[in-house]
Amino acid sequence: MDIVFIVNPTAGNGAALRKWHKFSEAADFPYEYFLTHSAGHAFRLVGKLAERRRKTLVIGFGGDGTMREIAAAAAGAELLYIASVPAGSGNDFARSFSCFSGAQQISRLLACPAGVLTDIGQVGVRPEQLFASSSGLGFDAAVAHAVNHSRMKPWLNKLGLGNLAYLIFVVTTLFAFKKFNLTVESDGALYHYEDVWLATVSNQPYFGGGMKISPRSSAHDGQLELTVVHRLPRLKLLAVFGTVFSGSHTKFPEVKQFRGRHFTLAVDRPVPRHLDGDGAGMADSQGKLEFRVSAKQWQQAKL
Numbered sequence: 001m002d003i004v005f006i007v008n009p010t011a012g013n014g015a016a017l018r019k020w021h022k023f024s025e026a027a028d029f030p031y032e033y034f035l036t037h038s039a040g041h042a043f044r045l046v047g048k049l050a051e052r053r054r055k056t057l058v059i060g061f062g063g064d065g066t067m068r069e070i071a072a073a074a075a076g077a078e079l080l081y082i083a084s085v086p087a088g089s090g091n092d093f094a095r096s097f098s099c100f101s102g103a104q105q106i107s108r109l110l111a112c113p114a115g116v117l118t119d120i121g122q123v124g125v126r127p128e129q130l131f132a133s134s135s136g137l138g139f140d141a142a143v144a145h146a147v148n149h150s151r152m153k154p155w156l157n158k159l160g161l162g163n164l165a166y167l168i169f170v171v172t173t174l175f176a177f178k179k180f181n182l183t184v185e186s187d188g189a190l191y192h193y194e195d196v197w198l199a200t201v202s203n204q205p206y207f208g209g210g211m212k213i214s215p216r217s218s219a220h221d222g223q224l225e226l227t228v229v230h231r232l233p234r235l236k237l238l239a240v241f242g243t244v245f246s247g248s249h250t251k252f253p254e255v256k257q258f259r260g261r262h263f264t265l266a267v268d269r270p271v272p273r274h275l276d277g278d279g280a281g282m283a284d285s286q287g288k289l290e291f292r293v294s295a296k297q298w299q300q301a302k303l
């Protein structure tokens with residue numbers, strides 16, 4: 001089996017590159033590695049690896065954005081086995097999917113390679129956007145946008161306080177965010193919600209750096225879960241956020257959850273969107289967003 005490392009040198013504000021240097025010193029097997037140059041590069045690299053038609057273990061050094069690109073490009077490529085070394089800020093991918101903590105683990109996998117087919121979520125149809133963990137719109141996307149563009153984030157990451165950056169922007173965005181109206185189509189029925197904070201579609205339980213937004217989600221059940229948070233006064237939203245880490249926010253009546261293979265969401269005004277925590281532009285009142293489980297699966301390396 002070939003081994004290829006894909007390292008995003010900017011992930012975790014440089015932590016990925018430092019981790020890679022340390023990790024590679026301990027690697028006593030042959031491998032190739034690539035440093036990504038820009039957004040989209042990991043996707044293109046993995047696409048090229050798929051064309052080689054050789055059994056390959058692809059290990060991403062980065063966070064959720066890097067791993068989304070890798071998993072998306074590996075969807076449908078049956079000879080690629082994917083794992084990560086978590087090296088981003090949030091690392092929700094590594095909370096649910098295979099990750100290595102050291103080079104010795106890789107040697108053990110090589111002795112007996114195996115994979116697990118894993119679902120990936122899809123937004124839109126042509127061109128579709130794929131997400132490994134979650135994609136949504138509203139408050140969470142506005143927070144992700146604010147965190148990713150903040151000058152404070154690199155400093156807090158350096159101090160190992162990346163989650164604090166997220167919490168700071170939860171509070172500041174709380175006062176600036178304009179709620180919206182949402183129509184959900186699920187299983188042929190329509191549901192209307194007013195004063196919506198967020199609607200997030202999940203393929204695995206975690207988002208936002210360890211928040212268990214969708215406790216029942218599994219990337220092995222052919223289903224997605226939609227979480228809608230609406231009609232919550234600002235300060236109560238903070239209280240609900242406090243319970244998301246344990247997953248107990250679902251007991252609040254203002255938190256609705258749906259399960260299905262397919263959801264359509266429509267909003268009444270421009271609302272920011274995210275794909276695995278990276279900004280994905282705006283949803284607007286002109287078009288509907290379709291979320292579904294992709295027909296293609298990607299293969300996690302089985303540790």
Ligand SMILES: Nc1ncnc2c1ncn2[C@@H]1O[C@H](COP(=O)(O)OP(=O)(O)OP(=O)(O)O)[C@@H](O)[C@H]1O
Pocket residue numbers: 008009010011012013036037038039040041062063064065066067069087088089090091092276277278
């Ligand atoms: N050389 C590069 N320069 C700038 N951006 C890059 C480069 N290589 C990859 N990227 C982009 O950086 C984005 C952010 O990376 P990633 O999500 O892995 O790290 P993070 O934001 O630190 O972690 P997390 O998403 O877990 O919080 C990815 O979406 C990827 O497309």
